[in-house]
Amino acid sequence: MSDIEEKSTNSSIPKLDDLNYPSWSVRMKAYLRSKDLWEICTGEVTPAKKKRNETLNAIISHLSEEALDATVTPENEENPALLWASIVERYASSSVNNKARIWLKWMRYEFNGNLNSYLADCQKMIRECALVQLGIPDDIISISILAKLSKDYWNVVDNIIMNEAIIFFPSRTLKKLRELVYMKD
Incomplete structure (x- = not known):
C-alpha cells in the first residue's frame, strides 16, 4: 500500500x-x-x-x-x-452504564425537521440498542421513533400505529417513513 x-x-x-x-x-x-x-x-x-x-x-x-x-x-x-x-x-458491553447511556441518548434525541437525517440517526441508535442488548421491545422502539415526529407527520404516524405488520418492527417503521422521503423528492 x-x-x-x-x-x-x-x-x-x-x-x-x-x-x-x-x-x-x-x-x-x-x-x-x-x-x-x-x-x-x-x-x-x-x-x-x-x-x-x-x-x-x-x-x-x-x-x-x-x-x-x-x-x-x-x-x-x-x-x-x-x-x-x-x-x-x-x-459495546451490556453493562447498566452502557444501556443507560444508549437509552438516554435515544430519549434526548429530537427531530429537527429533516426526516432523512432523522431516519438515518434512528437506524444508528437501533444498532446501538442491539449492540448493548438494551431489551426494549420492538414496538416501544417503533413508537419512540414515531413520538418524536412533528404534527406534520401525525396522519402517517396514526396509519403506522394501526398497522400491526409495521408497528412491531422498527425496520418496517423506518422503511415506511423512508417512503415519505422518496415521495417528497
Whole structure:
C-alpha cells in the first residue's frame, strides 16, 4: 500500500467517541485486518514488539481524548488485546452504564425537521440498542421513533400505529417513513 493510500485509509477512521462506536469498530477492524493486526487484538497471537506497537498506535491514535481517558490504563496501554477488551467493555458491553447511556441518548434525541437525517440517526441508535442488548421491545422502539415526529407527520404516524405488520418492527417503521422521503423528492 502506498503512503497516500495508507493515509487515506487511516484518515477514514474517525476518532472513537461516545456516539460512533458501531461505525468506528467496523472501520477499525477492517483497517487492522488489512494490516494483519486484528489477531493481535483478539489475543490469538503473541505479536512481535513492532507489530504490537503498530497495533497500539493504530488504535490509540483513533481515540478521542474522552475515549482515551475512559479506556486506556497502565495495565492495558502496552497490550492490544487488553486495550481492545477495554474498548469493547466501555462501548459495546451490556453493562447498566452502557444501556443507560444508549437509552438516554435515544430519549434526548429530537427531530429537527429533516426526516432523512432523522431516519438515518434512528437506524444508528437501533444498532446501538442491539449492540448493548438494551431489551426494549420492538414496538416501544417503533413508537419512540414515531413520538418524536412533528404534527406534520401525525396522519402517517396514526396509519403506522394501526398497522400491526409495521408497528412491531422498527425496520418496517423506518422503511415506511423512508417512503415519505422518496415521495417528497
